Amino acid sequence: xxxxxxxxxxxxxxKLARPEASxxxxxGELYVNYPDKQLGVVAADAIQTxxxxxxxxxxxxxxxxxxxxxxxxxxxxxxxGSIASGNPFxxxxxxxxxxxxxSGVTDGDKGxxxxxxxxxxxxxxxxITAAIxxxxxxxxxxxxxxxxxxxxxxxxxxxxxxxxIDVADTAPSSPVDNQLWWQSSTGxxxxxxxxxxxxxxxxxxxxxxxxxxxxxGGEYVRVNGVWRQKSRTLILDGLTTAEVTVPTGARMVKxxxxxxxxxxxxxxxxxxASVDGTNYIAGAxxxxxxxFTHATGSNAFVNxxxxxxxxxxLTYGQDYTPLGIGFEMTLxxxxxxxxxxxxxxxxxxxxxxxxxxxxxxxVIKSVLLSTNLGSNLTIKKLKFLWNAAQTFRAPSTIDCExxx
Numbered sequence: 584x585x586x587x588x589x590x591x592x593x594x595x596x597x598k599l600a601r602p603e604a605s606x607x608x609x610x611g612e613l614y615v616n617y618p619d620k621q622l623g624v625v626a627a628d629a630i631q632t633x634x635x636x637x638x639x640x641x642x643x644x645x646x647x648x649x650x651x652x653x654x655x656x657x658x659x660x661x662x663x664g665s666i667a668s669g670n671p672f673x674x675x676x677x678x679x680x681x682x683x684x685x686s687g688v689t690d691g692d693k694g695x696x697x698x699x700x701x702x703x704x705x706x707x708x709x710x711i712t713a714a715i716x717x718x719x720x721x722x723x724x725x726x727x728x729x730x731x732x733x734x735x736x737x738x739x740x741x742x743x744x745x746x747x748i749d750v751a752d753t754a755p756s757s758p759v760d761n762q763l764w765w766q767s768s769t770g771x772x773x774x775x776x777x778x779x780x781x782x783x784x785x786x787x788x789x790x791x792x793x794x795x796x797x798x799x800g801g802e803y804v805r806v807n808g809v810w811r812q813k814s815r816t817l818i819l820d821g822l823t824t825a826e827v828t829v830p831t832g833a834r835m836v837k838x839x840x841x842x843x844x845x846x847x848x849x850x851x852x853x854x855x856a857s858v859d860g861t862n863y864i865a866g867a868x869x870x871x872x873x874x875f876t877h878a879t880g881s882n883a884f885v886n887x888x889x890x891x892x893x894x895x896x897l898t899y900g901q902d903y904t905p906l907g908i909g910f911e912m913t914l915x916x917x918x919x920x921x922x923x924x925x926x927x928x929x930x931x932x933x934x935x936x937x938x939x940x941x942x943x944x945x946v947i948k949s950v951l952l953s954t955n956l957g958s959n960l961t962i963k964k965l966k967f968l969w970n971a972a973q974t975f976r977a978p979s980t981i982d983c984e985x986x987x
Contacts, residue, residue, distance in 0.1 A: 592612065592613045592614060592615060593606060593608065593612065593613070593614035593615070594614070594615050594616075594617070595614070595615070595616045595617070595618075596617050596618060597616075597618070598616070598618040598619060598644060598645040598646060598668060599616070599618075599619060599645060599646060600616060601614065601616070601623065601632045602614050602625060602632060604630065608625040608629055609625065609629055610625055610626060610627045610628070610629045611624065611625065611627075612624070612625045613625075614632065616645075617644075618642055618644035618645040618668070619639065619642065619645045620636075620639040620640045620641075620642045620645075621634050621635075621636055621639055622634075622635050622636055623635050623636075626718045627718050628718065631718065633715060633718070637652060637694075637695040637696055637707065637711075638652045638653065638654055638659060638696070639652070639653055639654070640653065640654050640655070641653040641654065641655040641660075641672050642668075643668060643669065643670060643671055643672070644668055644669075645668050646665070646666065646667055646668050647662045647665065647666040648662065648665055649662055649663070649664050649665060650662060650693075650694035650695075651694070652680075652693065652694055652695065652696065653677070655672050655677075658679050659679070659680050660674075660677035660678060660679050660680065661677065661678045661680050661693060661694060662676065662677060663676055663677060663678055664676070680693050680698075692708070694708070695707060695708050695711055696708065697709075748763040748764070748765055749762065749763070749764045749765070750764075750765050750767055751764070751766070751767060752766065752767055752768040753766075754766075754773070754784055758775045758784075759775065760775055760776075760777045760782065761774065761775060761776075761777075762774070762775040763775075764784065769793065769794065770788075770793065770794065771786050771788065772786065772787050772788040773785060773786050773787065774787055793805070796810045797810060797812075800815065800816075801813075801814065801815045801830075802814045802815070802816075811830070811832075811987065812830040812833075812985060813984065813985065814982060814983060814984040814985065815827055815982075815983045815985075816980060816981070816982045816983075817967070817980065817981045817982075817983070818978075818979075818980060819842065819967065819975035819979035819980065819981065820975060820976070820977035820978060820979055821974065821975065821976075821977070822974065822975050822979075823968065823969070823973070823974050823975070824966055824967065824968040825966070825967045825968075825975075825981070826964060826965065826966045826967075827964065827965050827983055828860075828963070828964050829916055829961075829962055829963055829964060829965065829985075830985055832987050833916050833985040833986065833987055834915065834916055834917050834986055834987060835913060835914065835915050835916055835917075835985075835986040836913075836914050836916055836965070836983050836984065836985055836986065837911070837912070837913050837983075837984040837986065838897070838910070838911065838912040838913075838914065838981060838982070838983060838984075839910075839911055839981070839982045839984070840852075840897065840908075840909065840910050840911075840912075840979075840980065840981040840982070841907055841908070841909050841978075841979070841980055842907060842908050842910075842975055842979040842980070842981070843904070843907040843908070843975065843976040843977070843978075843979050844901070844902075844904055844908075844969070844973050844974075844975075844976060845904070845973060845974040845975070845976045846904065846973065846974075847902050847903060847904050847936070848902055848971065848972070848973065849900050849901070849902040849971065850900050850901075850902075850969040850970060850971040850972070850973040851894075851896055851897075851898065851899055851900030851901075851969065851970045851971075852896075852897040852898060852900075852908060852910070852967070852968075852969055852970075853870075853892070853894030853895055853896050853897055853949075853967070853968060853969065853970050854894060854895045854897060854914075854949070854965055854966065854967055854968075855870075855893075855894055855895070855965070855966045855968065856895075856925065856951050856962045856964070856965055856966075857962070857963050857964040857965075857966070858956050858957070858959035858961065858962055858963060859959060859963060860963035860964055863964070863966055864951060864955055864956070865893055865894075866893065866954075866955060867891070867892070867893050868891035868892075868893075868952075868954075869891075869893065869951065869952055869954060869955055870891065870892050870893065870894055870895040870896075870949070870950060870951055870952065871889060871890070871891050871892070871948075871950040871952055872887070872889065872890060872892065872895065872896040872947055872948065872949050872950065873887060873888070873889035873890070873947070873948050874887050874929075874946045874947035874948055875887060875946065876899065876942050876943065877942070877943045878942050878943075879942075885942075887899065887947070891952075892970060893970070894968065894970050895927060895949040895950065895951055896929065896947060896949050896970075897910045897912060897929060897931060897949070897967075898910050898929065898931030898932070898933050898947070899931075899933060899942065899947075900933065900935075900970070900971075901933035901934050901935055901942075902935060902936055903934040903935065903936045904976070906933075906934045907979075908931060908932065908933045909931060909932050910929060910930065910931030910932075911929070911930050911931070912927050912928065912929045912930075912949065913927060913928050914927035914949075914962075915927070916961055916962045917960060917961045917962075918953075918960055918961075919960075920960075921953065921956070921957070921958055921960070922953060923953055924950050924951060924952050924953045925950065925951040925962065926948060926949075926950050927948070927949040927950065927951075928946065928947070928948065928949070929946075929947040929948075929949050930943075930946065930947075931943070931947075965983075967981055
């Protein structure tokens with residue numbers, strides 16, 4: 584093809600005007616002359632022009648020569664001689680040769696058209712078709728327009744099947760040597776390679792075709808050809824609660840947190856679970872905690888009697904805002920049977936102004952009892968909150984690391 588970015592047309596409002604060398608036409612470009620009611624094409628030599636309409640609608644804005652053909656009021660007419668522009672159609676200057684308004688089409692040479700078969704067959708004059716054919720290069724021997732393409736005013740063979748690129752999740756069913764295939768599901772790019780003794784698909788773009796991990800804020804690893812969420816970090820600044828969805832297949836979560844209360848009122852941080860993915864277990868006695876604490880005061884070890892609550896404890900509570908709470912917890916996300924509870928183990932630190940002591944929870948059992956879990960065997964979502972009115976202060980953070 585020529586180097587133009589689009590097909591260019593030449594338009595003229597001057598009668599009898601055609602593209603000239605100064606217009607820099609290219610072979611195959613079209614031209615339109617409005618006064619002449621004519622459409623044409625630039626020839627292969629990019630110099631000559633070929634009018635394409637042997638029969639035009641009559642126009643009073645152009646000149647006509649002897650035997651020119653026009654359509655007027657449903658009939659076709661042939662000019663009796665030269666006719667100048669500026670005059671309306673005058674039947675005296677024309678001879679009707681066919682159409683609903685004439686006397687019928689008669690056989691014979693009508694100028695550029697030869698009529699035969701009592702008006703049934705109209706053919707371009709062979710001299711015209713021969714002239715057009717002479718200006719266009721012929722197809723190669725044995726070639727057809729289905730296996731050759733025009734390019735740069737020459738004929739070029741259509742590329743073989745191996746030069747095309749198939750796009751699909753699965754390999755083409757009837758490949759040929761050197762065929763290309765882009766696997767849309769993975770981004771892999773392959774070529775059908777014949778080494779002389781066998782034929783196979785060979786990947787040519789390495790392992791770079793792996794799709795990106797989900798962009799949902801989680802940290803992912805690639806396991807057995809699929810992305811799996813490894814961890815998720817929750818930023819709790821200014822919140823009273825924060826939720827996280829448990830990834831499919833996770834069996835346990837390791838929680839690490841550093842959180843800060845906003846007001847100096849007693850509150851303990853905790854968690855609640857949803858086993859159906861929508862509703863959270865939040866009854867006053869659905870959770871249970873028990874353990875012992877190491878204090879800096881006179882009572883080095885304090886036993887924490889077991890008690891029921893509406894949240895599972897992440898540590899026991901504190902009422903001193905300048906110091907934060909740190910904790911670690913392991914919590915199973917699946918249970919073997921409906922009669923068993925979800926038992927988490929917690930270690931944490933906190934400060935109580937009431938006893939002016941810093942406390943370390945050496946071991947706390949933080950339990951979601953089996954009472955209201957029904958037949959659900961896994962935790963679908965987790966919520967983090969305080970057991971009393973309190974807001975998380977920046978920079979409060981909880982990291983969830985999933986174990987599968």
